[in-house]
Amino acid sequence: MDLPERPSPVGQPVALFVTCLVDYLFPSTGVAAVRLLEHLGVTVRFPAAQACCGQPGYNGGYQHEAQPLAERFLDVFYDIPVIVSPSGSCTTMIRQEYPRLFANDPPRLEQAQAIAARTWELTEYLVDGLGVTNLGLRLDAPQTFAVHDSCHGLRYLGLGRQARALLTAVENATVVPLEDADECCGFGGLFSVKMPDLSAALLRKKIGHIRACEAPTIVTGDVSCMMHINGGLAREGASRRVRHIAEALADGLPERERDGQPRR
Amino acid sequence: MDSHAAEFVVAARRALADTPLQAAVKRATDTAARKRDLAMFAAGRDYGEALRQQSAAARHRALSQLPDLLEQAEARLTANGATVLWAVDAAEVCQHVQTIAAQHGVRRVTKAKSMISEEVGLNDALIAAGIETLETDLGEFIIQLAGEAPSHIVTPVIHKSKEAIRDLLVERLDMPPTDDAGTMARFAREHLRAAFLSADMGISGGNFIIAETGTLCLVTNEGNGRMVTTLPPVHVALVGIEKVVATLEDYALLTQVLPRSATGQALAVYTHMINGPRRPDEIDGPEALYIILVDNGRSAIYGTDYAEVLGCIRCGACMNACPIYEATGGHAYGWVYPGPVGAVLTPLLTDLQEASPLPYASTLCGKCKEVCPVDIDLPRMLLDLRRDLVNAGHTPWLWAAGMRGWSLAARSPRLFDAAAHAARIGQRALPDGRKLPLGPLGGWTASRELPRIAAQPFRAWWAAQEKAQSHDDEP
Numbered sequence: 001m002d003l004p005e006r007p008s009p010v011g012q013p014v015a016l017f018v019t020c021l022v023d024y025l026f027p028s029t030g031v032a033a034v035r036l037l038e039h040l041g042v043t044v045r046f047p048a049a050q051a052c053c054g055q056p057g058y059n060g061g062y063q064h065e066a067q068p069l070a071e072r073f074l075d076v077f078y079d080i081p082v083i084v085s086p087s088g089s090c091t092t093m094i095r096q097e098y099p100r101l102f103a104n105d106p107p108r109l110e111q112a113q114a115i116a117a118r119t120w121e122l123t124e125y126l127v128d129g130l131g132v133t134n135l136g137l138r139l140d141a142p143q144t145f146a147v148h149d150s151c152h153g154l155r156y157l158g159l160g161r162q163a164r165a166l167l168t169a170v171e172n173a174t175v176v177p178l179e180d181a182d183e184c185c186g187f188g189g190l191f192s193v194k195m196p197d198l199s200a201a202l203l204r205k206k207i208g209h210i211r212a213c214e215a216p217t218i219v220t221g222d223v224s225c226m227m228h229i230n231g232g233l234a235r236e237g238a239s240r241r242v243r244h245i246a247e248a249l250a251d252g253l254p255e256r257e258r259d260g261q262p263r264r
Numbered sequence: 265m266d267s268h269a270a271e272f273v274v275a276a277r278r279a280l281a282d283t284p285l286q287a288a289v290k291r292a293t294d295t296a297a298r299k300r301d302l303a304m305f306a307a308g309r310d311y312g313e314a315l316r317q318q319s320a321a322a323r324h325r326a327l328s329q330l331p332d333l334l335e336q337a338e339a340r341l342t343a344n345g346a347t348v349l350w351a352v353d354a355a356e357v358c359q360h361v362q363t364i365a366a367q368h369g370v371r372r373v374t375k376a377k378s379m380i381s382e383e384v385g386l387n388d389a390l391i392a393a394g395i396e397t398l399e400t401d402l403g404e405f406i407i408q409l410a411g412e413a414p415s416h417i418v419t420p421v422i423h424k425s426k427e428a429i430r431d432l433l434v435e436r437l438d439m440p441p442t443d444d445a446g447t448m449a450r451f452a453r454e455h456l457r458a459a460f461l462s463a464d465m466g467i468s469g470g471n472f473i474i475a476e477t478g479t480l481c482l483v484t485n486e487g488n489g490r491m492v493t494t495l496p497p498v499h500v501a502l503v504g505i506e507k508v509v510a511t512l513e514d515y516a517l518l519t520q521v522l523p524r525s526a527t528g529q530a531l532a533v534y535t536h537m538i539n540g541p542r543r544p545d546e547i548d549g550p551e552a553l554y555i556i557l558v559d560n561g562r563s564a565i566y567g568t569d570y571a572e573v574l575g576c577i578r579c580g581a582c583m584n585a586c587p588i589y590e591a592t593g594g595h596a597y598g599w600v601y602p603g604p605v606g607a608v609l610t611p612l613l614t615d616l617q618e619a620s621p622l623p624y625a626s627t628l629c630g631k632c633k634e635v636c637p638v639d640i641d642l643p644r645m646l647l648d649l650r651r652d653l654v655n656a657g658h659t660p661w662l663w664a665a666g667m668r669g670w671s672l673a674a675r676s677p678r679l680f681d682a683a684a685h686a687a688r689i690g691q692r693a694l695p696d697g698r699k700l701p702l703g704p705l706g707g708w709t710a711s712r713e714l715p716r717i718a719a720q721p722f723r724a725w726w727a728a729q730e731k732a733q734s735h736d737d738e739p
Contacts, residue, residue, distance in 0.1 A: 018722050020674070024684045025715045027722035034726075046726045052674040057667050059628060061650025061659065065671035072675050100644075155630030184587050188627025195625065196707025197277050201591040202627070203711065231712030 006117050009082040009129040013043035017077065017085040017094075017119070019223070020052040026223045032250035033086045033122055035257055040132065049076045055093040060190045063101060070098055074111045082129075083119040086246050088153025088221045091121040096156055121153060123162035123221055123245060133165045137252025139172035145248060146178035146215035148206070148229070150222035154182055163221055163245045170252045178218060179209040187228035203232045210240055218242045265385050265413065267614045268598035272621035275596035284425055289415075289593045292422040296584040299528025300635065304521075306530070319521045320639040322514035323575035326475075330566060330574075333475040333508045334557065340478025344540035346553040353560050354384035360556050361386060361467070361500055362393050368498045368552070370395060370464040374456075376484060376492040377401035378469030379417050379578060380502045380558055382600045383613070386467070398459050400488040402452055409436050415594030417601060418526045418580035423593045456488065466492035466550070470503035471522065471577070473555070474515050474537075480555060481515060482536040483522055490534055499541070499550040505557050506566075506574035518577060521637035525579035561613040570645055573608050575638045582632035582642060588625050597622060604632035604642045611649055617658045623649035666704070681721070688717035 014037055018030040037044045054069030073094065077083050085091050095116040102108035120129050127133055145167050153159035160182075167175050186192065186202025206229060210218055218240065220226055226242045233240055250258065268275070279285055305312040326333060338348045351357040357380075365373070373395055375381065387408070390397040399408040403421035407414055410432055414420030421429065426445055433439040439451045468489060472481040480501055482489050493499050509515050523529040542549030565574055583589045583603030594602030599610045599619070607626060611619035623646045632642040653659055673679045691714070694700075700709045708714070720728075 020680070023722045024717055027718045027720060027725055030722035031725060046723070048723060048727070049677065051677055051680060054674075057671055059647065059650075060663070060667065061623075061647070061652075061654040062664075062667040062671070063651050063654070065667045068671060068675050097647075151627065151629035151631075155634055184627045184629035184631075186587070186627060188629070191624065191627050192712075193704055193708055195273060195276070196710060197280055198588060198591055198625070199627070200711040201280050202587050205587075227715045228712065231708075231714065234713040235711055 007081070009118075009120065009125060010131075012082045013045060014082045014084045014125075015045045015047055015077060015080040017050060017053070017073075017083050017090065018046065019085060019087045019090045021223045021227065022086060025227065026244065029086055029223055029244040029246050032244070032246040033084070035250050035253055036122075036126075036135065036246060037084070039135065039253055039257055040126075040130065042130075045080075047076050047080070051076075053090045053093045055090060055097075056189055058093065058097060058101065059188075067101060070101055070112075071108065074098070074108065074115060077115055078111055081118060082125075083115065084122055084125045085119065086122045086221070086244060087223065088121050088150045088157055088159055089224055091119055091124075092152040092156040094119045121157060121159060121221065123166055124157065124159055127162040127165055134169040135166065135249065135252075137170040137249060139170060139252045142172045142174065143217065143251075144174045144176055144215040145217050145219050146176050146213050147181060147245075148178060148185065148210075148218050148220040148225060148242060149182045150220055150225045151184050153221045159221060163219065166245070166249060167219065170249065173252070176213070176215050178213050178215070180205070181209075183209075185225045185229050187224055189224070192228060199228075200232070203228065207232050207236065207238070210242075211238060216240060217248065219245045219248045221245050265382055265600055267610065267618055269610050269614065269619035269622050270598070272596055272598060272625060275598065276592045276625070279592045279596050284428070285423055285593050286591075288423055288425050290590055292416075292419060293584040293590050296419070296528065296580075297635070300525055300581055300584065303524040303528040303530060304637075315517070315521055316637055316639055319517050319637050320575070322509060322517050323577070323638045325514065326509045327506070327566075327571060327574055329510065330506070330508065333510055334505060337473050337475040337478060337508050338557070340475065341473070341480070341540075341555055342478075344478045345543070346478070346480075346540050346555050349554060349556045351556050351558045351560070357384040357502060357556055357558055357560070358386055358389035360554075361390065361502075362395075364498065364500055364554055365390070365393070365395055365465060368464065370498065372396045372398075372459070372463045373465045373467055374398050374400050374459055374463040374488075374492050374496065375404070376466070376468040376482070376489040377404050377420070378467065378502055379414075379600055380469055380504055380560075381467065382414060383560060384502070384558070386502070398456075398463075400456050400459065400492060401484075402449060402486055402488075405452055405456065406432060409433075413595065413600075415602065416580055416583055417578050423595065460488075460491040460495050463492075463496040465498040465500060466494075466496040467500045467502065468493050470501045470507055470555070472515055472518060473503055473508045474510075474512055475508050476511050478539065479512075479515075480536075480538040480553075481519070482538070483519070483526075483532040483534070484536070485527065485529075485533045487534060489536060493536060493538060494549050497551045498554070499538075499552070500554045500556065501538075502556050502558055505559055505562050506576075518638075522577050522579050525577075525581040525635070525637040565612050569648055570608070570612055572640055573605065573612065573642075573645060575640055576605055576609075577638060579637055581635040581637065585631040585635040587627070587629065587631070592625075597625075604646070605640070608642055608645045608649065616649070616652060616656065620653050620658050623653065662704075677723070681723075684717055684721065688719070691717055 054066035058066035098112035192199035541553040
């Protein structure tokens with residue numbers, strides 16, 4: 001996609017757009033993102049008025065239903081110079097789809113375009129925004145990882161190398177390839193509910209590659225893929241799990257920076 | 265051709281259970297996708313990407329001046345000695361072909377591969393009129409023998425194993441049994457040779473028409489295209505009105521990306537550029553050349569948000585890349601064009617409501633756009649078609665009600681929080697590993713565990729942290 005000219009986020013405080021899935025299903029991913037940002041000395045804010053970006057409805061064709069959520073997002077985040085989200089998929093919604101959603105509403109379009117330029121996916125913010133690859137992290141024991149490329153991050157935002165570079169720079173971490181890492185896991189949001197058999201067929205292929213991978217931990221940039229693949233792995237009784245990149249990285253933080261996890 | 269797109273979900277389920285189909289489609293699409301990547305990026309990724317973008321620009325150029333280019337093409341083709349006919353719909357195409365056949369006393373027709381002839385149901389119309397009609401592309405020949413429809417626009421018989429094809433040839437044409445694909449192809453070739461020599465009319469499609477020169481361009485691999493377009497005394501080409509390109513230069517670009525994207529070839533085995541029927545000083549070629557420019561719903565797409573799809577050059581790369589196509593094969597899509605481009609074209613060219621499952625038959629993974637040689641934004645159009653379906657009320661009321669409820673709850677953090685809390689309490693009653701018997705999540709839980717709603721959402725954790733922080737800060 002063609003990105004608008006992006007102001008540098010260096011030295012700016014960051015507002016975390018945590019996403020509804022992270023908020024309610026995987027809060028530890030949000031905590032890990034906060035800890036990583038704080039580790040780099042970035043001031044993190046969490047605008048509590050934030051809600052869902054509207055993607056579930058929008059991708060289903062329910063644009064009228066998604067629009068109030070998009071408007072709310074623009075209102076909540078309008079004055080904020082840097083927005084970071086631990087999701088390639090929600091970031092795509094904001095960066096690519098908001099300007100389309102408001103194509104015929106000039107005032108909103110202007111807001112949407114301004115916000116699109118200031119919104120970053122987490123790994124993209126770290127590597128491309130801050131220009132940091134080595135976060136100074138160290139795992140207690142050697143670990144091997146492989147990366148599953150989430151479709152939105154990979155093909156809509158051009159992500160993939162950032163996660164691999166960040167992980168590779170962690171002391172004691174090794175990154176190995178995952179077969180067909182760029183193949184869709186079959187989630188597709190409401191697709192997996194509307195056409196569950198077809199979605200499961202794609203999931204089975206993904207799980208086959210994960211089971212054959214030498215890395216015990218697969219890392220990805222979207223909790224939606226993670227939720228879907230882990231749902232399948234758990235149902236098959238497999239021990240492997242997919243983790244969000246933020247959590248895998250946060251394991252390498254110094255002990256004192258890791259505490260304060262949310263209650264399960 | 266009648267559409268069965270409405271039955272996509274059932275057809276897909278059937279395809280998923282068809283083990284030989286799964287194996288055949290996976291093998292064929294994996295191979296084609298791999299060969300496409302190698303061919304497209306043989307001179308480096310930047311070169312291949314630049315070729316894609318230039319090709320996209322060539323198609324945009326053509327579409328932006330389509331009405332003028334069509335008039336120019338008609339004038340040049342006519343000056344070259346071809347007869348140009350226009351057809352608004354399927355019936356008019358079939359009518360034109362039958363009229364031509366009657367004028368020339370045609371009894372036998374050989375055909376090269378043409379998806380538009382499938383679209384308009386030409387074979388059935390000709391056979392009903394008592395004209396012997398034979399497909400001569402090997403894949404189409406097999407399909408016709410089996411009484412089926414193509415399941416891929418480039419490799420129509422992709423869904424059949426070699427063994428299934430052998431059995432068909434043995435049963436229908438008394439082929440001596442063999443497991444060697446080369447021997448089977450030679451057998452079919454012998455069979456077709458007689459037909460080529462005795463046909464009164466050849467029918468082909470057309471990959472491009474160059475407006476500035478009045479040239480009909482065809483890309484084939486088996487030589488049958490050359491036989492069909494040169495041996496019979498009459499050649500009729502059916503070409504969609506969107507297939508026009510402005511200049512020879514644009515054609516030169518597109519003819520590089522088409523075979524690379526379709527079959528992983530730098531150049532197809534036969535690249536035809538037909539500039540009219542046989543001239544008095546020439547020894548080969550038909551006496552008469554007819555070009556039928558077919559609309560059949562295309563002009564209704566032109567000028568809408570979906571005009572971009574008219575840039576499609578029918579390479580099939582999106583099918584080979586699509587994980588959904590790989591899982592279902594082409595027949596499940598229910599009409600002429602399967603895969604991602606079919607999911608866009610079928611609702612537009614047939615009926616939006618009838619084809620309503622197709623725009624939803626995608627995870628929006630974006631691979632189709634990534635491999636498209638002319639960079640058509642198929643995911644964007646799938647999203648827009650979903651929007652159109654919703655706005656036209658062609659989605660189940662339960663979904664519509666659910667989405668309205670979601671929208672209301674999600675825009676109020678407090679309400680959303682309460683809903684999540686209630687769901688979490690409900691979830692406690694559900695032990696891990698339980699499959700929900702019905703409801704919208706029944707299918708989901710058939711092969712996946714549901715995630716657990718967190719006891720402390722992130723926002724609550726954040727608030728608690730902030731509170732603790734402010735206590736710490738107190739003197």
